[in-house]
Amino acid sequence: MSTPYSPGSKPCAAGAPLALAMLLLLTVGAARAQLSLPPDYAWRQLSPPGEVGSSVRSLWKIDPRGEWVVFVGDVENAGAEAVYAMRRNGAALHRLSAYGAPGSIAELLLSGDGRRVFYLGDLETDGRNELWSAPIPGTPASAVKLNVAVQGQGVEHWSVPASGERLVYAAEGVEEYGFWSVPLAGPAAASVRLDPGLTPGESFVGTAISPEGARAFLVLGDIAGQTSRIWSAPIDGPIGSGLFLFDESSTSCFATGGAVPSGSSRFFYLLSCDTPSGNRINQAWSVPLAGPAAAAVSLAGSFVAGGAIASAAFSSDGEFFVFRADKSVDDQFDLWSVPLAGPLAELVRLNPLLVGSGDVTSRYTISPDSSRVAYVADQTTDETFRAWSVPISGPSGSATSLVSGILPLNRDVTSLEFTPDSATVVFRADFAEDERFDLYSVPADGSAFQDQITNDSSVPGPIRAxxxxWRLHPDGARVAYIFDESAPGDSRGLGEQRLSPRYIQDAQLNGDPVAGGRIFSFAVFPDSAGTIYFSDELIDERWHLFTVDSRIFGDGFEEGTTAAWPDAP
Structure with a gap:
């Protein structure tokens, strides 16, 4: 086992020392030509250690270019929490907010270009959330409050666009509840009121913004009266240019929220309706962003008594709505697909008829090119879960198994993901040993046998579940994962393996945590050059951010010059 290490040191690949691994690589000749070594990663503790008792909260973000990391913690003064930004090379620490009590920052988001941070918290009045914006890098003095004067709980819902110049928020104003948009950099005085007014008993259900940032949406509901409304308006107003996309006071259905899928020109919403079996989310609709409401189309059709939509996803091109529901048989969940613009006549079940008590699980994913859906189901044998793939428009007869060979019945696939080029599916399964999970890769159309990725090294190493x-790198070349070292769920390590050519041995990215230490979460940088993880590996229950990075930072990086930090593709 390795000893605790200091910032700047780098753990080697798991198992054999790197020098031995390189020797083996050189001596086996041509047979080793299809193997590789891990990148020359540099390990560092990114967040400052602070004082005794200082920690980072599990509230952190990476900017879309991978240059900045923003996090919440008390890394300067224990017990005094703030929002911070650091470049990923561990350069200067930038505090972006006033100090607050632990837990005072409730939410954290970044602008689409990653150059501003937005945070919601009760930094001024206990229990009253307000919305702030700060540039990256910035100072507490550069932070600007975005909301109008509020009372009660303050800001309740807010949304940031993927692109655009304004965000939206719903809040309890001094006089009444309202819905506003405001420039990303403020000031609050530039807020524009967008809502038509709330009726007695109504409250906020949710907000949304179209991806290009042009229109804002507000979902309102009266739970007691079982009524709801959906309002759409230009994001910069005026109110008079808005309209209702849904306004039902005479039905027994309630809008549970809505969204504008990326790439789509339609607003999507779900309805929870009163049935003899109780309230069930059994209606799905879409409507043009600017209406009218009469142009809304039903996407899910009728349901068996007790049936409901359990989960949903959208294709990246905004063309398809895929959902899991017990639509035909109560408590038997199938996977369905329909064009987001309709018509309902094109709704198809993606999976073939299921065996007896079979179900499609909540683990399904749509390929990045929007052509296929991969899913996990006990489709042919009850309680034996396998991976399947099918064209997104069906038919169900085109579904193909992604698992080949004879396997014990108690070996299951648990999760799966497409590679960025949509050509391959990676899945997690315990095929080699019951309850010891590995990662496998297989062509997305099931045209070849699955290939074991982890715990299948040419150079023997520790066997770890x-x-x-787990996450695929954005370039699709590698996969990173949290692994269990001694017991299920101990999450003691962060591993990595290359899909092809493989590393000679599964790589361990972190050092050996102290007793009780674990990896809680992680993310891969957008340029695929490294990984950031959240762990208490140095001191039990003292959480910090760590990076494992192969990026070389040139002169001028701290100033962020173009030469030192080229824009990510």
């Missing part, structure tokens, strides 16, 4: 948290 892949945990439930």
């Amino acid at each position: 892949v945990g439930s948290s």
